[in-house]
Structure formats: C-alpha cells, structure tokens
Amino acid sequence: xxxxxKYILTTFLIALLVSLGEIKAQDTSxxxxxxxxxxxxxxxxxxxxxxxxxxxxxxxxxxDFTTDFVYDWDTFMGIIKADxxxxxxxxxxxEVEITPLFMNDREVEILISVKERWYVIxxxxxQLADRNFxxxxxxxxRDWSRVNYGVKINHSxxxxxxxxxxxxxxxxxxxxxxxxxxxxxxxxxxxxGLAVQLxxxxxxxxxxxxxxxxxxxxxxxxxxxxRKNFATAIRYSYRRTFYNYxxxxxxxxxxxxxPDVLVENPEYFQHGDNxxxxxxxxYSFRHDNRNVAAYATKGELLQFTATKxxxxxxxxxxxxELNLVANKYFTLSDRFHYAAGLTGVWFLSPQxxxxxxxxxxxxxxxxxxxxxxxxxxxxxxxxxxxxxxxLVDLSFDISRFMPLEQFSTVPFKVYLSGNFDHGSVTDRNNxxxxxxxxxxxxxxxxxxxxxxxxxxxxxxxxxxxxxxGEGNFFFNFRAPF
Numbered sequence: 001x002x003x004x005x006k007y008i009l010t011t012f013l014i015a016l017l018v019s020l021g022e023i024k025a026q027d028t029s030x031x032x033x034x035x036x037x038x039x040x041x042x043x044x045x046x047x048x049x050x051x052x053x054x055x056x057x058x059x060x061x062x063x064d065f066t067t068d069f070v071y072d073w074d075t076f077m078g079i080i081k082a083d084x085x086x087x088x089x090x091x092x093x094x095e096v097e098i099t100p101l102f103m104n105d106r107e108v109e110i111l112i113s114v115k116e117r118w119y120v121i122x123x124x125x126x127q128l129a130d131r132n133f134x135x136x137x138x139x140x141x142r143d144w145s146r147v148n149y150g151v152k153i154n155h156s157x158x159x160x161x162x163x164x165x166x167x168x169x170x171x172x173x174x175x176x177x178x179x180x181x182x183x184x185x186x187x188x189x190x191x192x193g194l195a196v197q198l199x200x201x202x203x204x205x206x207x208x209x210x211x212x213x214x215x216x217x218x219x220x221x222x223x224x225x226x227r228k229n230f231a232t233a234i235r236y237s238y239r240r241t242f243y244n245y246x247x248x249x250x251x252x253x254x255x256x257x258x259p260d261v262l263v264e265n266p267e268y269f270q271h272g273d274n275x276x277x278x279x280x281x282x283y284s285f286r287h288d289n290r291n292v293a294a295y296a297t298k299g300e301l302l303q304f305t306a307t308k309x310x311x312x313x314x315x316x317x318x319x320x321e322l323n324l325v326a327n328k329y330f331t332l333s334d335r336f337h338y339a340a341g342l343t344g345v346w347f348l349s350p351q352x353x354x355x356x357x358x359x360x361x362x363x364x365x366x367x368x369x370x371x372x373x374x375x376x377x378x379x380x381x382x383x384x385x386x387x388x389x390x391l392v393d394l395s396f397d398i399s400r401f402m403p404l405e406q407f408s409t410v411p412f413k414v415y416l417s418g419n420f421d422h423g424s425v426t427d428r429n430n431x432x433x434x435x436x437x438x439x440x441x442x443x444x445x446x447x448x449x450x451x452x453x454x455x456x457x458x459x460x461x462x463x464x465x466x467x468x469g470e471g472n473f474f475f476n477f478r479a480p481f
Contacts, residue, residue: 369444
C-alpha cells in the first residue's frame with residue numbers, strides 16, 4: 001500500500017508539472033505599499049473590483065474598518081490582513097487582495113480586488129456509501145454495489161448575496177433527494193439569516209447493530225427497501241460579530257423500517273414500533289476565526305450544540321444530546337504549524353434508537369488507526385493532534401490553456417504530517433460483543449501527506465497504527481479537523 005501511495009502522489013505531481021506549464025511560487029503576504037509608512041492614516045473611500053456577480057454589500061460586511069476614520073498604521077495593516085482572510089473564507093472568491101493607495105502621507109483609498117469562483121457547479125454524484133474509504137476497501141471488500149450515483153447542482157451565490165441552493169438526486173446503494181436553500185442575511189444590517197432543507201432517502205441494505213466493533217449490515221431475502229427516512233428543517237442564524245454565530249433549528253424527522261429489521265434487532269427503535277417520528281429543537285453557538293476554513297493553519301474554532309429530540313410528542317423519543325468541538329491552530333514558523341482538536345458528545349439517556357447512535361468511527365469523531373472500527377456509546381471524547389510541515393506551496397497559471405478565468409490559477413500545497421489521536425467511548429450498557437474497545441482508553445499515531453488544491457479540495461494519505469497493534473494505510477477526502 002505504501003508503494004501504491006508513492007506511485008499515486010508521484011504521478012499526480014508529474015502530471016501537474018508537465019501539463020500545466022508555468023509555475024510560480026504562491027505569495028499570500030501583503031506587499032509593502034510605501035517604503036516610508038505613517039504613524040496613522042484616514043480611509044477616504046473603498047473601491048471593489050472583480051465582483052461581477054457578488055453584491056458589494058456582501059464584501060463590505062466583512063470589513064472591520066470604515067471611511068472617515070483615523071487608524072494607527074500597524075493596527076490598520078493587521079485589520080486589512082484579517083479582513084482579507086474573512087472575505088476569502090466566504091468561499092466566493094479564488095483570490096482576494098486589499099491594497100491601500102496613498103493619496104498623501106496621511107490619507108488612503110482602499111482597493112479590494114477579488115477573483116470570483118465558478119458559482120454554479122453541476123456535478124455527477126459518484127461516492128462511496130460507507131463511513132470512509134477504508135471501511136469500503138477493507139471491511140466491505142471493495143464492493144462496487146455500495147456506491148451512490150446521481151446528479152448534484154450547487155449554486156453558491158444565488159443573486160450575488162452569498163445565498164446557497166443545493167439540489168441532489170441520488171440512486172445506487174442509497175436512493176435519495178436533498179434540497180437546501182440558505183440566505184445568510186434577510187435584514188439590512190446583515191445579521192439575521194434563514195435556511196430550509198428537505199431530504200428523503202431509502203435503503204435496501206442498512207446497519208442494524210455493531211458487533212466486534214464493526215457495523216453489521218442486513219439485507220432481507222427479497223432485497224426490498226428496509227428503511228425510509230424523511231426530514232425537514234428550518235434554521236435561523238444570527239451573526240452579531242464577525243466571528244460569532246448563533247443558530248436555532250426546528251426540525252421534523254420520520255423514519256420507517258421494515259418489520260424484518262425489528263426481527264433482527266428488536267431494540268432498533270426501542271419502543272417496539274417500526275416507525276419513529278419526532279420533532280427536535282437545536283441551538284448551536286459557533287466561534288470561527290480560522291485563516292482558511294478548508295485547511296486551517298492559524299486561528300481557532302469553537303462550537304457548542306444542544307439538541308432536544310421530542311418537543312411536542314415524546315412517546316417515540318425523549319432525548320437530549322450535547323456536542324462540543326474545540327480546535328486550535330498554531331503557526332510555529334513559515335513552514336511548520338500545529339493543530340489540536342477536541343470533540344465531545346454526551347447523551348443523557350442510557351440508550352438511544354440505533355438511528356441516533358454516536359461513537360468513534362462516525363464522522364467527525366474518529367481516532368486515526370481505528371478507521372475500520374465503530375465504537376458506540378452514550379459519551380465520547382476525542383483529542384486529535386497534527387504537526388505539519390509545508391513541503392510545497394505553488395500556484396499554476398494555466399490561463400493560456402483555460403478559457404475560464406475562475407479556473408485559470410491552480411493552487412497546490414503539500415504538507416507532511418505527524419499525528420497522534422486519543423480518546424474513549426463510554427457505553428453504559430456494556431455490550432459484551434463490543435467490549436474490546438468500549439470503555440477503554442484508545443490512541444493512534446502515524447504520518448501522512450496532505451494535498452490542498454483548487455476550490456478547497458483536500459486529499460489525505462496516511463499510515464496509522466493504534467494501541468491494539470493494528471496498522472494500515474488510510475485515504476481521506478477532507479481535513480481531519
């Protein structure tokens with residue numbers, strides 16, 4: 001597997017270098033605007049160029065400075081750097097640059113230059129239905145029937161107001177429909193937002209329990225549909241400051257399973273019926289001050305979520321779930337950075353319907369080295385660590401070959417990582433067949449290569465070992481935290 005990894009990475013690098021032509025080092029720092037800087041400056045006007053689709057108000061919302069105000073120069077340059085990153089993290093632009101233009105030694109005009117992304121992206125769905133690539137490759141024997149396929153359309157900037165519209169129709173292992181519309185701001189002060197979502201899915205093969213810390217899947221003899229799920233929700237958001245968000249979600253969920261499922265696991269829904277219906281209310285606070293949301297090297301992310309399942313009708317379900325995420329990213333030097341993340345999940349009841357089961361192995365809670373396992377319970381904590389070294393930082397100018405400006409520059413970064421994760425899951429039911437890994441301290445460690453490319457694409461190639469003495473090569477499509 002290691003040689004396969006080397007072959008894939010080498011081929012990828014050579015193909016890019018040969019086919020894309022011109023290569024230039026990427027410089028994300030601010031260039032000096034004047035060799036002799038003043039003690040303070042006043043901002044006269046703010047000009048924005050490159051926003052052909054995006055409304056000016058969406059960009060101005062991210063600025064921490066205003067016109068006709070005097071700023072200390074060093075403080076002002078720090079504000080510009082932070083605002084440039086906030087605008088980029090809107091994920092509406094491939095490039096953002098804020099430049100002060102001196103009118104005299106005390107006054108500046110501000111030029112904000114952006115290059116917009118391609119906002120409407122129709123794509124073909126072709127993805128694995130399993131928890132991760134390693135689960136499909138090893139535990140499911142690379143079974144191609146466990147693949148989802150279909151069509152997805154994402155519009156990430158409806159009306160130029162950063163509204164999101166997503167539609168996906170899916171066939172294959174899981175048949176489904178997903179529609180989402182979100183509007184970040186519904187008021188003139190741009191603080192309040194709304195989102196609505198509707199999903200439907202049905203499956204002929206479903207996990208019904210776990211044994212030996214692996215999922216147990218079931219398909220009946222007639223290969224009929226075993227589970228149908230319908231869900232809808234409306235979410236209100238409030239953004240009082242630049243980095244702090246509040247969300248309140250009211251949702252409804254209805255899940256039906258075949259009676260055959262209850263024969264295999266009578267406690268699948270706990271209440272003895274083959275239908276589970278409940279409304280839920282969720283509150284979430286999110287503090288997000290990362291330099292790059294897709295693959296952060298500086299900043300922090302803090303999120304707390306409380307969910308009450310069963311708010312009007314509690315016969316089927318009456319449960320409370322608490323969830324905490326706390327990540328910190330430290331820039332140690334131009335090449336090195338360190339990332340640390342903590343996640344915790346707590347259910348108040350001793351047992352949950354299997355559709356609500358949490359644990360290590362279910363996204364985003366995992367310990368590297370245990371990707372092949374699910375460790376289920378009512379309480380869990382995971383603490384993850386990565387020390388990363390930036391090996392490659394390039395951008396490819398392919399404008400001579402690519403007619404679309406949104407794809408004319410291809411960023412390409414490669415990081416080497418050393419990783420250590422640890423945690424545990426508390427199972428109050430002490431299920432004997434899962435006792436090998438539940439209620440025990442677990443850890444995993446290893447090394448990897450992370451590739452960060454165009455449109456926030458992240459590929460991770462890792463070799464990890466766990467404290468059970470098991471080691472394997474793992475491949476993932478997103479940052480670990």
